[in-house]
Amino acid sequence: MGAKRNPARELAALTAREAARRIAEGALTSAELVAACLDNIAAQEETVQAWAFLDRDKAMIEAKERDRRRQRGLPLGPLHGVPVGVKDIIDVKGMPTGNGTPLDEGRRPFADATVIRRLRAAGAVILGKTVTTELAYYHPGKTRNPHDPTRTPGGSSSGSAAAVAAGMVPLALGTQTNGSVIRPASYCGVVGFKPTFGSVPRSGVLTLAPSLDQLGLFARSIEDAALAELLMGEDGADLDVRESPGPLTATALAEPPVTPALAVVKTPFWERADAATRDAFGELAAALGEAAAEVELPEVFGRGVGWLGGVMAAEMARNLGHYVDRAPAQVSEKLRELISDGRAMKAPDYLAARDMRQVLRESLGPLFQRFDVIVTPAATGEAPVGLESTGDPVFCTLWTFCGLPTLSVPLLTGPNGLPVGVQLVAPPGQDARLLRTARWLVHTLSQEADA
């Protein structure tokens, strides 16, 4: 990431699992780790601007409380003492949750979102709120790409991706309604994981489009992505949550029993990937040899982007339309347009589009009979220059629409030296095998590079 070496930075660059291990063993205190994160934030925030809210004193008080708990010999959760960043559309009690719009500035939620409650129960320190685009749609926040501040970090989980990339926090929560976890993870060069739709409760999270809204995680390793298991399972409030696909860790950290079969999928939107990304994918497929085969999606997938767009417009009009009605001048033009489109949509057209999710899912059956995961770009290329756009989510759209578990791993480097993610996609509920296959892929490619 082009930064100079310094001890705080190295501490803050630990993975969440390694940090938790050291804290549990007494080799590191939560206070040291949180202080190192805060130091890194202090050093870089002026450039990166990842944070919407940060209370340094409170974070240190919480960290010290975690340390006292350990000293008293009390049981420790798997994230004991580890700081986590939280996208600013997720309610955290005691912090403002501004949803990226001036209309919610200073809004103070009464209660923690379910995922926050679960993170706290695992021992995590909620460090602060990370910048989101306006209402988690396209209008950008202030965050810049830590690899090159003239470029977008991607959106809508801009601050979470940038904070993890910049060594400000080892783990951060995001959400994805179209491409808001996987795309910024790709642009910022971190691991991004969006589990199966309906595995993580969204109670206490801003509702955009309930048929599409999904929680996700930014991390520095695939092993850390498996910590999403801590967030999974019914909470009695989000009725779309069914049985959990977790626990993930045991399977994710194991070796695959046989060589996985990978389907390299270019999608009907291949020409939107830039030339360098298309070339890099050709090389990647070649490097995998017999483990990978290029597979074409059924033609119907070409319409998936339109279907997601329709579902998103209608549901966001339902759920966010009141912002436009209250103060149209304080809502971006892009969001106003979406809400106007959604309001014009007829109910049976909406229902027809939504029904296609299951059709697409089922049409992937034969592919997933033969292959463990799909391998496809996470984004069209490197993070684009400029901060007025958050980039093109098109390589995320189909998988979000289908609700499949998906992961971005920073395996490629673009022509300007910026990261490009390789995206892996698995069938619903196969989150653990997705992570296991991703680890195998990273290992195999590194051996390939060594050979």
Add this chain to the structure above:
Amino acid sequence: MGAKRNPARELAALTAREAARRIAEGALTSAELVAACLDNIAAQEETVQAWAFLDRDKAMIEAKERDRRRQRGLPLGPLHGVPVGVKDIIDVKGMPTGNGTPLDEGRRPFADATVIRRLRAAGAVILGKTVTTELAYYHPGKTRNPHDPTRTPGGSSSGSAAAVAAGMVPLALGTQTNGSVIRPASYCGVVGFKPTFGSVPRSGVLTLAPSLDQLGLFARSIEDAALAELLMGEDGADLDVRESPGPLTATALAEPPVTPALAVVKTPFWERADAATRDAFGELAAALGEAAAEVELPEVFGRGVGWLGGVMAAEMARNLGHYVDRAPAQVSEKLRELISDGRAMKAPDYLAARDMRQVLRESLGPLFQRFDVIVTPAATGEAPVGLESTGDPVFCTLWTFCGLPTLSVPLLTGPNGLPVGVQLVAPPGQDARLLRTARWLVHTLSQEADA
């Protein structure tokens, strides 16, 4: 029911449980029972017209196969040898499923609906298909009320209700999207049971409005209604089905540990009940004394009928619109109007209406903290005279919309000697307690009458 005594009729008037018990013990054969049902159908079908399809020879062959199975000492299901009638929007392999429209006449499904597979696994003999209104909406089929053929049997599960009432079959399947099980059960004087939304898979059943469509059962006793447990639980295809609220029988047949608390609810539509029904309810509440209290629903429930109407119109436009497009002249005016209304509806308005289901459900929380069940009329009164309408479903609408388990028990008699059902409604998933409380209610009222 005004019929003369005859042995076939008495046999065919057995409850399903009693018939299954006698068959299992060898006191009765399935062939004898099915023959008795067929005799009764032969005697009454010209008047009642409950059946859309019946293959007498095939039914007898199936019955004899069940008898041979018993003779060989093979394990018997809980409905071994018992005939069941099936509403003609539910697919049965080997029988035409006409959906009550000339446009589907002679349609032969490839496979059994999940509920049919489960009935067969329980040993039931699928006797035939019962008349439905046009596409299970309002336009009536040919069926007449067995208590008075100048009156409607109710709809849309007209034939199933009439067949059970007329002693043609001890058990029949129906469906309810608004009031299509509870209302005909009330008009025909049988027990009608619609379990919790999402407990019985609808795979292989005509889709009207997937947010509302629910399977139900017509029976001659509350104990038989508990046989709905045989239909419950995920099938991997109907994604709205979650864990089953069953098994029901053990609880349903037990005594309540304490005196149940009953909320007598008049609903905001009370003035649509006729004077006799309103009076009868006053007497019923008085007879229950301290066990019952009159409770008013929150005012917001007044809008529930409109919300269900909107959801139903939009979803039926999506799912049944193609019938109108193919052959408008062969679709009733009432259905054409509904589809036209649904097509005009805006997606966010549809979503707003659908979201109200959860709001209404939650607003019942305080009531169900204090009371075990709601007691309310099943219909506005006796079955109306005439066959051009299937009556008013308004006393069913709120509970269908909320997806609550609901039961109609033929406890009242109207001014013309026709039955009127008392409807009991429980919280989601409390199907077993609903049936237990209903048995307690029947027992208590009969003691009251004896005293």
